[in-house]
Structure formats: C-alpha cells, structure tokens
Amino acid sequence: MAQVNTVTYGKNRIQYKKFNWKFYQTPNFNAYYNEGGADLAKFVVQVAEEELIDIENFIEYGLQRRANIIIYNSYDDYKTSNIGLGNDWQQSSGGLTKLVNNKVVVFFDGNHANLRKQVRQGIAKILTDNLLFGDDLGEIASNQALLDLPKWLTDGYISYVAERWSTNLDNDLKNAIMGGTYKNFYHFAFDKPMLAGHAFWWFIDEKYKRENVTYFLYLARLYKNLNSASQKICKKKFKDVLTEFMEFQDTKYMEDLRKRRNAPRGxxxxxxxxTPNKDFFRFQANPNPKSSDYAYVQFKNGIYTVKLIQNFDDYKTLVKYGVRTNVGDINPNYPVIAWDPKGTRLLVMHWSNGKINMFIYDLVNRIKKFKQQxxxxxxxxxxxxxxxxxxxxxxxxxxxxxxxxxxxxxxxxxxxxxxxxxxxxxxxxxxxxxxxxxxxxxxxxxxxxxxxxxxxxxxxxxxxxxxxxxxxxxxxxxxxxxxxxxxxxxxxxxxxxxxxxxxxxxxxxxxxxxxxxxxxxxxxxxxxxxxxxxxxxxxxxxxxxxxxxxxxxxxxxxxxxxxxxxxxxxxxxxxxxxxxxxxxxxxxxxxxxxxxxxxxxxxxxxxxxxxxxxxKRNVNLKPxxxxxxxxxxxxxxxxxxxxxxxxxxxxxxxxxxxxxxxxxxxxxxxxxxxxxxxxxxxxxxxxxxxxxxxxAIPPTLLERSKLFNYRLKFNADYVLAGVTNNVLVNRYQPYQGGAGPVQLNNGNDVNWSFRVGVADLFEDVKFIGGYRFGFSLNDKDAFLSFQNYRRRLDWGFTYYRSNVTNFNNFFTGIFNILNNNVITNIYQVNVTYPINEVKSIRAQIGYRTD
Structure with a gap:
C-alpha cells in the first residue's frame, strides 16, 4: 500500500466548554447567544435592525433573507468556534464555489461600540457579497469565475461602510504614510490590506464625493474592470488614482503636523x-522614581510574551504562551499587567486552557506568588x-x-x-x-x-x-x-x-x-x-x-x-x-x-x-x-x-x-x-x-421578537464541480508489484467531478458527499462523509465506493488481456484530538474490500 493524498494540518479549534445556544428572532435577523449572553443578544438585535436601513441605502442593495448573527461572550470563546475552519474544501485546486451564507460572527470585548461596529461590518459583508456574487448558485459560480477584485478593495469597502472614518484610523494612516516605509500603494496594501482598502474608499469620499464610493464599486462589477470604473469617476487610470492617493495623503498629513509637538518633555x-507580525502593548514602567525597570507584552507570530526589563539590558520572560503562526489577530484584553504602588511586585493575568490565570512576581525575592485562577x-x-x-x-x-x-x-x-x-x-x-x-x-x-x-x-x-x-x-x-x-x-x-x-x-x-x-x-x-x-x-x-x-x-x-x-x-x-x-x-x-x-x-x-x-492652561489644540x-x-x-x-x-x-x-x-x-x-x-x-x-429604546422591538432554543439547521456550504484529476478522498492504492503506471482512484486521467459540503449553522456537524466518473462513463467513484466537531475530540465516518474497469495488473501473464472490473469499498473512522491550534493527534482506522 502507498498513500497518495494530501494531509490536513495546521488548523485546529479547541472547545473548552459546551455551548447551549438560544436565539432571538426579529423581522430581519436571528441573534444566537449562549449562557450569559442574553443582554448582548438584546443589544445586537436592536442595533442590527436599527443599522440595516442605513447600510442598505448606502450599498443600494437590500437584505434578501433573514441573516444569522452568532454572538460569543468573549474573544477567547470566539476563537474556539469551528466557523470558517473549512479543512474539507480548502485543498481543492479548482472549480470551487464558496456559497454566500447570511452569517455574521461577532464577539464582545467589553466595549459595546466595538460590538456595534462588528454588527455593521457583518451586515455590510452580507450585502456586499450578495451584491458582487449574487444570491443563487448560478450567479455565484459565474461571478466568482469572472469577477476578480482585489481582496483589499472589497474588505476595505466593507470596513468603510461599517465605519466611514475615525480618529484611530486617521492616526494609523498617518503613521503608515509619514513613516516612509512604503514606496507605493501596492506595497502599502500588501503590508496592511485592511487599512489600505479602507483608506482608499475614504480617499474617494474626500476627493470625489461620497456618492461615488458605491458607484465606483458598481462600475467595477459592471465592467469587470477597475480601469474602466476609474476612468468614469476619476478620469484617469486606476494605477494613477493609487499614485494620487499616496501624494494626497502625504501632503495632507505634512500640513497637519505643523505647530504640533513630536515628543513630550520627559x-x-x-x-x-x-512589524506586521510583531507588536508591543501594555507598557508598564516601574512607579519607583529611581527605578529604570519596565514591563510590556510582546506579540510575535501568534506567541504572547510578558517581559520584565531591569537595568536596561536584563530581560526576563515571566510568561509565554500561544502557538507560532503567521495568521490570526491579537487578543484585545490579555495579558494584563500592573505594578503595585511601591514597584516591588508585578501582577500578570492571562487566559489559557479556558481559564483566567494570574500570578504576582516578587522582584525582591524573584519568585511568583499567588498562582491562582x-x-x-x-x-x-x-x-x-x-x-x-x-x-x-x-x-x-x-x-x-x-x-x-x-x-x-x-x-x-x-x-x-x-x-x-x-x-x-x-x-x-x-x-x-x-x-x-x-x-x-x-x-x-x-x-x-x-x-x-x-x-x-x-x-x-x-x-x-x-x-x-x-x-x-x-x-x-x-x-x-x-x-x-x-x-x-x-x-x-x-x-x-x-x-x-x-x-x-x-x-x-x-x-x-x-x-x-x-x-x-x-x-x-x-x-x-x-x-x-x-x-x-x-x-x-x-x-x-x-x-x-x-x-x-x-x-x-x-x-x-x-x-x-x-x-x-x-x-x-x-x-x-x-x-x-x-x-x-x-x-x-x-x-x-x-x-x-x-x-x-x-x-x-x-x-x-x-x-x-x-x-498656565495655555495649550491651544488645532483640529x-x-x-x-x-x-x-x-x-x-x-x-x-x-x-x-x-x-x-x-x-x-x-x-x-x-x-x-x-x-x-x-x-x-x-x-x-x-x-x-x-x-x-x-x-x-x-x-x-x-x-x-x-x-433606552421603547421595548416594542424586543416585545415583537421571539425566543427559541437552537435546533440543528443545515445549509450548503460549498459546491465543487468541473473537470479535475484530483484525488476524491483519502485512501490507499492497490500495490502493483513495482510496475507502473500508478492508477489514482478510478484509473482515468481526467474525470467529471461533483462534490458538495453541507454544515449546520455553527459548522460543528458536516456532511460531505461526492460523485465522480470518467469520460468512458464506466469508471465511477462516490463517497459520503460525516464529521462531528462539537467537542474537543473530533470524530467522523467515511464510506467510499469505486469501480474500475480493466485494472492494470489485475491478472498476470497471458490472462492480463482479459476484461476485469475492480469494485472497492472503504469504511473509515477518523479521530482527532487537538493539542493546540496547530498540533493534534490524528488516527484513522479503516476496513477495505476489493
């Protein structure tokens, strides 16, 4: 036997607790929440209904069916969700159509303003995806094949719709432009795609009027070409518009820096x-006036480190956790660090294994005290x-x-x-x-x-x-x-x-x-x-x-x-x-x-x-x-x-x-x-x-909403159709005694293939089915798979059947010229226990007959 298929790796979600879901249903939204999230759900449904009309008017497209908003009580709960994991379709090389689902996932970081922004972003994404790709399978497949807009452009548009502009974004853009790091817009967009995309649409708003923002995207979708849209609105090529963007921002911020102080007196x-993969935050200087010690949190490639620096060059790592990865964002809350009033103790709080852990580092005795949850x-x-x-x-x-x-x-x-x-x-x-x-x-x-x-x-x-x-x-x-x-x-x-x-x-x-x-x-x-x-x-x-x-x-x-x-x-x-x-x-x-x-x-x-x-009170702030x-x-x-x-x-x-x-x-x-x-x-x-x-909003909306317990609800997640030579499912090929050629699956070089994935709302339960046949219409493959990701221990079952006519080396000697038909049945059970986000223990046990 010899294995001939790719192996899934590097993406795990770890569930530390069981979620019992309920949801509020309003005219346009279902808001799903778990234990302790009732107040968040009430807030979300009110905000969603309130913001929907404004977003629909701006995008000039209406919500076609009720959207689902899934609310997690914290960022750490949100990171345990299976939504978006998608291991079963990410390895396909072509012909994939990812279906547009009316689904929004949000989490609460302690600030309702950020939660409102997430809700607006989610609604904007649903409407934009439906506008760009359509709402039925035929439209989605054709538009995904023909419409090739940069991701920074569409993501930036969604971010712009959610929040036109802000002082935080303005400061981030100023630092990016005035830092002198980026030679051109493409360099900027590669390094910081979300900020670049949002800033581009704000630039169109500033320079070419707000009403041309959605019109620009409409023309790009209509002509399937950014140059044509740019010529219509900006009267110049798209590349020239991006050059103008960099010059415009540089001039604006240079003017804004006048009569301002660059550094405080201290x-x-x-x-x-x-860098894009490294950041520092929660800086804490020792309160002792004679001390030069300080502590900070470093985030680098997915790993959080709390460092204590003494005498400028004595670095000590107090806690280090996380997994090395180039994807993912920074936890908005942890770790938390703080000095005591005398500067002799440093508090460290961090989240790990589903719990809030803390300890206090004693600088005098150089030990960790009060290690507790x-x-x-x-x-x-x-x-x-x-x-x-x-x-x-x-x-x-x-x-x-x-x-x-x-x-x-x-x-x-x-x-x-x-x-x-x-x-x-x-x-x-x-x-x-x-x-x-x-x-x-x-x-x-x-x-x-x-x-x-x-x-x-x-x-x-x-x-x-x-x-x-x-x-x-x-x-x-x-x-x-x-x-x-x-x-x-x-x-x-x-x-x-x-x-x-x-x-x-x-x-x-x-x-x-x-x-x-x-x-x-x-x-x-x-x-x-x-x-x-x-x-x-x-x-x-x-x-x-x-x-x-x-x-x-x-x-x-x-x-x-x-x-x-x-x-x-x-x-x-x-x-x-x-x-x-x-x-x-x-x-x-x-x-x-x-x-x-x-x-x-x-x-x-x-x-x-x-x-x-x-x-003196003589500081005059220029806007x-x-x-x-x-x-x-x-x-x-x-x-x-x-x-x-x-x-x-x-x-x-x-x-x-x-x-x-x-x-x-x-x-x-x-x-x-x-x-x-x-x-x-x-x-x-x-x-x-x-x-x-x-x-307070009059309670009419909440009074009219209905509260339900969640029942499993399935939707098609993706469709893979076309001509392909991919391996349809993990399996082993019959040993051919060292003689070639090695026949993959049904023995045909090219096959007609169809595959569909169906998942529940939270993508905890998945059904995957596929059918493939060769050009002769005689050689066929079919499989059906069930996967359960509800708990930390993931498991699944797969059945596969294939028939191959005239299998090479089925007979030996002079009998090799005889017609034959090989029918293969595979019954396979898979079990996965994730250790962290990138490491897991996997086992597969199967029974096969030929």
Whole structure:
C-alpha cells in the first residue's frame, strides 16, 4: 500500500466548554447567544435592525433573507468556534464555489461600540457579497469565475461602510504614510490590506464625493474592470488614482503636523519597532522614581510574551504562551499587567486552557506568588492595585456587562462596584481633598442613566465618572466629571492633589487633558429596604404603595449615605503630532507613563506632572484635517431637524457617523467648564436627550421578537464541480508489484467531478458527499462523509465506493488481456484530538474490500 493524498494540518479549534445556544428572532435577523449572553443578544438585535436601513441605502442593495448573527461572550470563546475552519474544501485546486451564507460572527470585548461596529461590518459583508456574487448558485459560480477584485478593495469597502472614518484610523494612516516605509500603494496594501482598502474608499469620499464610493464599486462589477470604473469617476487610470492617493495623503498629513509637538518633555524609557507580525502593548514602567525597570507584552507570530526589563539590558520572560503562526489577530484584553504602588511586585493575568490565570512576581525575592485562577467573571479588561498590594481594582465582564470590581487576592474574593448595562472601563483609585473614590470611563448618558435592558450604551461617547467606593449600599452616587464635545474620554487617573487627567481626541488626535476637581457636601440620602426593593428618597405616596405591595407595616431597614456636589474644569495639556496610545499612572508620586507611535516605532515615556501647563492652561489644540470635517458636518447638521426617528420608534439626536450626540443644557454648562467661551445655546437640541430614559429604546422591538432554543439547521456550504484529476478522498492504492503506471482512484486521467459540503449553522456537524466518473462513463467513484466537531475530540465516518474497469495488473501473464472490473469499498473512522491550534493527534482506522 502507498498513500497518495494530501494531509490536513495546521488548523485546529479547541472547545473548552459546551455551548447551549438560544436565539432571538426579529423581522430581519436571528441573534444566537449562549449562557450569559442574553443582554448582548438584546443589544445586537436592536442595533442590527436599527443599522440595516442605513447600510442598505448606502450599498443600494437590500437584505434578501433573514441573516444569522452568532454572538460569543468573549474573544477567547470566539476563537474556539469551528466557523470558517473549512479543512474539507480548502485543498481543492479548482472549480470551487464558496456559497454566500447570511452569517455574521461577532464577539464582545467589553466595549459595546466595538460590538456595534462588528454588527455593521457583518451586515455590510452580507450585502456586499450578495451584491458582487449574487444570491443563487448560478450567479455565484459565474461571478466568482469572472469577477476578480482585489481582496483589499472589497474588505476595505466593507470596513468603510461599517465605519466611514475615525480618529484611530486617521492616526494609523498617518503613521503608515509619514513613516516612509512604503514606496507605493501596492506595497502599502500588501503590508496592511485592511487599512489600505479602507483608506482608499475614504480617499474617494474626500476627493470625489461620497456618492461615488458605491458607484465606483458598481462600475467595477459592471465592467469587470477597475480601469474602466476609474476612468468614469476619476478620469484617469486606476494605477494613477493609487499614485494620487499616496501624494494626497502625504501632503495632507505634512500640513497637519505643523505647530504640533513630536515628543513630550520627559524621560524616554524604551523604543521598540513593530512589524506586521510583531507588536508591543501594555507598557508598564516601574512607579519607583529611581527605578529604570519596565514591563510590556510582546506579540510575535501568534506567541504572547510578558517581559520584565531591569537595568536596561536584563530581560526576563515571566510568561509565554500561544502557538507560532503567521495568521490570526491579537487578543484585545490579555495579558494584563500592573505594578503595585511601591514597584516591588508585578501582577500578570492571562487566559489559557479556558481559564483566567494570574500570578504576582516578587522582584525582591524573584519568585511568583499567588498562582491562582480568577473565577466569577467572563473577562478581565484591566486591573491595577489600589492602596495596598492585596487589593486589585478591575474592569471585568460578567454576563455581557462591563462593570467595576475589587478583588481581594489572598481571600480570592470579588466585590462588584457597578452593575448596569453600560461599559465601565479604565478604573483607578483617586483621593482628592474631602473626596475619594474610583474614577473610570463610561458610555452612560449621565449619572442617572436608564438601567433598562433596552438601553443602547454604544449610542453615547465615553466620559469620566467618579463613584464612592466606601459606600457599601446597593445604590451609590456616581458623579459625571467630563462632558466631551467630540470623541471619547478614556484612561482617567489622578494627576496631583487637585487634578485628574484623561485622554481625549477632541481635536482628532488623542491628547492628555487635565481636570481641576472640587467638591462640597450636599446632605444625606436615605435608603429604605422593603422586600426586594430599595427606595432612595421616596415620596410619601411611593413609600406607602411599596409597603402595601409587600404587605408590610414598616420598612425592613433604613440606611443613609453622604451625597456630594462635585464640579470640574477641564483643559488640554498636550498638543501631540500623533495620538497617545496608552497611559498609566506610575505610583503616587506624581508620575505617569505614555506610549506613542511614530511610523513603525513605539516610544514609552516616564513623565512627571506638568505643573507649568496646569498653572498656565495655555495649550491651544488645532483640529486635525479629519476633525475639521466633523466640525463642518456638525454645523450643517445643527441647521436641520435635531430629532429623528430610528427603526423601532426611538427618538434620538440627529448626528452623522462618527459625531457623538450632544446636549446643550444650562445645568451641564454650570457643572462642566472648559477654557473655551460658551457657545450659543441650541434651544431645539436641549430638548432631545435630557432625561434618563432617553437612551433606552421603547421595548416594542424586543416585545415583537421571539425566543427559541437552537435546533440543528443545515445549509450548503460549498459546491465543487468541473473537470479535475484530483484525488476524491483519502485512501490507499492497490500495490502493483513495482510496475507502473500508478492508477489514482478510478484509473482515468481526467474525470467529471461533483462534490458538495453541507454544515449546520455553527459548522460543528458536516456532511460531505461526492460523485465522480470518467469520460468512458464506466469508471465511477462516490463517497459520503460525516464529521462531528462539537467537542474537543473530533470524530467522523467515511464510506467510499469505486469501480474500475480493466485494472492494470489485475491478472498476470497471458490472462492480463482479459476484461476485469475492480469494485472497492472503504469504511473509515477518523479521530482527532487537538493539542493546540496547530498540533493534534490524528488516527484513522479503516476496513477495505476489493
């Protein structure tokens, strides 16, 4: 026997737990979720229905049938999915038609804005694929054969539809162009295809008007030629348009760099060069002012490494995990690292084997302590030490909600500080005169935002909030400290005794801002506990009705907590040429760290408090080219109707993509002050979202949706048809005694072949069948295979039958001229146990008759 077929290798998915799926069904979508993902599913179906009309109008194509959105609770759950594995068809050399399925796979990384973006990308991809390739087998086969658009072009278009442009994309493009690495656009697109594709369509938007974006793709599809489409819209060849793109971006960003600072005033600790397969993030400098130690996370070819660098040249690897591969993206959350306030301990948290693992490295004794698993939460987004080395302050995801927790390391105990639908990120402990608490970034509308499960937290920008951590009651005071006009406010931390600092892209570039904080006592609030309800300062009528409902004469208990009246004054203190990517507080001695990127290099700085700028407040931020466009669009929008109705009946502020909805109420102006003069009040805008319920969609959509348990649902995944000489299925050929020729399968050099794959929605169960016959119509092959990938141990069964007429060397001697017919039956069982994403143990046992 001799094996003559290719072997599948290098792609495994490892299931660490069992998923029990349910789904919400709305008029246009099925949203599938598993345990702990109900809130995410409610958010996704509302967003999908809300965004569908806008995307359909832009692409000028409608959704033909209900789409399926599969929601994973975390990135790590998402990486265990079998969707897209496709080993059974990837080895085919030709004639393959991959069917367009209305399927979207998304995951939650702790930020609902990113989840909304994924939903928009998924809808855009479904509509674009159906537009380009058609919706039936004949159209798909012909279009896939004739339409040959670059992948960067189509993927970039999908990304553009999902998000027109953003400050992050603008900064990435600026670094790519100004770094001087790329000779031409093709070099750029080969290295960073998604960014290049998205930037190309933004360039068409900027230079040749937004309405020509979809028209350009339509002409390319119509003429099956990019040059013809380019000549129609840009009046020049496609290659010349790409040259113009590079020149246009270079001129734009050179102009934008004027009057901006390239580097902060401070000590440069480290410079690292990034590549497409290597990146560095979560830089952490030792908070001890006399120490030059720092730690960071390195991602290189699929492997994560946490490194500690001491005395500039002493490198120590604290943890290393992952598998070496050139494909895949970076985990958005792990590993997490943080120094304790004294700089003698380093916290490391990472995800492996389906669990969240942590340890603390003691620099003095050079040992790892508290090696343990953190349970009770689905993800840990960020962590840092509080006042001592035993308590961690963390932003975690639990049941699809990002909230603030404290964690007692020795007792292995979690305490939840916030509990609502909004995303609470970047927590740090602060202590101001007469006030201490936890400062964090959140996308809630205000301090008293709606807690309804129909609220859409991605609708509003991130602002900075303060919560009292010493208040142990169920209701805590949350104070809003910033009111950003454009973009988001992130990474808050204490700067000095009276100031906090945060990062905002108000001018289109992420710069450091500061806020002067003052507070005064504002009385006591009373909490009444009656049954399962908690009443805060209730009216007499509300108090009596609650007692009556619970059939009680008096409340179960009463408590009080101090209420404060907080106010802030915010202003910028840096004016960088490129965005500040990361920043951390470095101890309690007036130090912060900053990470910025210029071209392909990342720089880590360790800085002291800029007391001069805090006193003078003289930094004037010039808006970037992109932000100038947003400001112009905003001014145009203010001249139109402010309140519009979204699908589902919700009234929301009118805003363009990328422009956060804002309010202009007088109370907010008194509480939040800036160094800019007050602008005229828009009396129409002030009536739009001033109430706590404004961010909640009326529950009509969810009321009309239906909840089902998932049952196996199969669809055709691919079709392979045509003339081929491929081996149809793994098997062994009969030994021919050393004489040739070796006959593959049915003995014909060329065959007519047909093969189809059918899979369930999650691609955990697959049926594969094929039929092939030679030109003589006498020699035939057929097979049927079943594969089960539901658990970590994968298994399958295959039956194969073949008949070959006049098989060579069937007879020997003078009888070799006689007619013969060889019928082969193979019964084969295959078992696979994956060790990691690229290694597995495989076994096949078969029974064969000839």
């Amino acid at each position: 000590r440069l600790s480290i410079v690292e060069e990034t 953190v349970t009770g939460v689905d993800q840990i987004l960020d962590a840092n030490f509080m006042l001592n080395s035993n308590t961690l302050l963390m932003s975690c995801v639990k049941n699809g909600r990002s909230d603030i927790f404290t964690y007692d390391i020795e007792k292995d105990k979690l305490t939840q500080m916030t509990n609502d639908i909004y995303d609470d990120l970047d927590p740090t402990f602060v202590s101001f005169p007469n006030r201490s608490g936890i400062i964090f970034a959140s996308n809630r509308l205000g301090s008293d935002a709606s807690k309804a499960d129909t609220a859409l937290p991605s609708r509003y920008p991130f602002n900075i909030y303060l919560i009292d951590n010493f208040n142990k009651s169920d209701i805590k005071q949350i104070s809003k400290l910033t009111d950003v006009k454009r973009g988001n406010a992130r990474f808050p931390m204490q700067y000095n005794t009276n100031h906090f600092t945060f990062v905002s892209e108000d001018n289109g570039i992420h710069n450091r801002w500061a806020g002067f904080f003052s507070t005064s006592r504002d009385g006591l609030d009373t909490l009444y506990y009656i049954g399962d309800e908690v009443l805060r300062n209730p009216t007499l009528k509300e108090f009596d009705s609650t007692l009556m409902a619970w059939q009680k004469q008096e409340p179960d208990s009463v408590s009080f907590f101090q209420v404060y009246k907080d106010s802030t004054y915010t202003f910028p203190i840096t004016n960088y040429a490129s965005s500040l990517q990361e920043t951390r507080i470095a101890g309690d001695r007036g130090q912060v760290t900053e990470t910025r990127q210029e071209g392909e290099f990342k720089f880590l700085y360790k800085l002291r408090v800029d007391s001069t700028t805090l006193r 970037s080219n992109y932000m100038n466009k947003l400001i112009t669009w905003d001014k145009v929008a203010k001249g139109k109707a402010i309140v519009t109705t979204k699908p589902g009946g919700a009234k929301v502020p009118n805003s363009l993509p990328g422009i956060p909805a804002t309010t202009a109420d007088t109370a907010a102006r008194k509480k939040f002050q800036t160094e800019f003069d007050d602008e005229p009040l828009d009396t129409v805008a002030s009536t739009s979202v001033a109430t706590a319920e404004a961010d």
